[in-house]
Amino acid sequence: MQLYAFRSALLALLALASLSEVRAQQDYQFTQFAFNKLALNPAYGGTDNLISLTSLYRRQWSGLAGAPQTVTLAGHAPVFHNRIGLGLLVYDDRIGVTHDLGVYTTYSYKVPLGGSVLSLGLQAGFQNYRASLNELSPLTSGDAAFAQNLNSFHPNAGFGIYWYRPGRAYAGISVPRLIENKLEDVAPEAPENSMLTRHSYLMGGYVQPINRNLKFRPSGLLKFAGPGEQSAPLSVELNLSALLAERVWLGAAWRSSDAVGAMAEFMISDQLMVGYAYDFGIGALAGVHGGSHEVMLRLELIADKNAAITPRKIKYF
DSSP states (O other): HHHHHHHHHHHHHHHHHSSSSOSSSSSSSOOTTOOOGGGEEEEEEGTTSEEEEEEEEESTTTTTTTEEEEEEEEEEETTTTTTTTEEEEEEEEEEETTTEEEEEEEEEEEEETTTTEEEEEEEEEEEEEEEEEEGGGOOSTTTTGGOEEEEEEHHHHEEEEEEETTTTTEEEEEEEEOOBBHHHHHOOSOOOTBBBOOOOEEEEEOOOOOOOEEEEEEEEEEEEOOOOOGGGOOEEEEEEEEEEEETTEEEEEETTTTTEEEEEEEESSSSSSEEEEEEEEEEETTSSSSSSSEEEEEEEEOTTTSSSSHHHHHHHH
């Protein structure tokens, strides 16, 4: 009974946190972010000069009822002689009794800069946010905040800038969803001043060759949520991966005040990659869950049959 009460209270807190102006990250997160960048930056679309399809599933805090679960499906391809990238992003993010579904189309335009490329990107779509509050067991019986469910629909748009030197380095900045939709504007049952907070991302990484069969790739991601008093502490993610024999990535990850992890990606062929990551919790909930799991599948196909595409372009980013 004590465990059930604890889980019910935790779910209630998670639901309230997702509906209120708390200083916390609301967007999904990934340990393998370097291979899932369209989910964070629309300017990434088409930069591989390949047709790219990536599916990623993350189960956070395994063993804890109502813990976050995220699925993303991202596809993009270059058109018009690789100068424009078109893409589609679908995500499904669940935590406790809340459910966030988003569908976005992306557009990017690439500007050659000598040996590097600058890509400018836009995305537009919608977000459907739901919270089944009546499924909770609040500590106070009859609490009006849990009496009704929430179901709101929000159009949104975002932008990104992405610079890269093929096979060597990348950097980007993005705000995928610019509009901070207030839930009470479309759903009277939402708590006062509830909103979906704007998130900003700054990413970067590079590949350092050691020899023919060994390369290192450090990469980082900074996340910031909300303006002014609604802002969350800056979140920092750092990865260090080693590429072995152009086929296997092995790496370690660190996320500030949250987790450390290990990850591995395997090139089954020059077109197909599978990846897995496991996070060990180091935050406040570390003692009540069994870590976080992440599985990725990535397929890349040559977009132009006359283009000279090497496996190296497929595997680094």
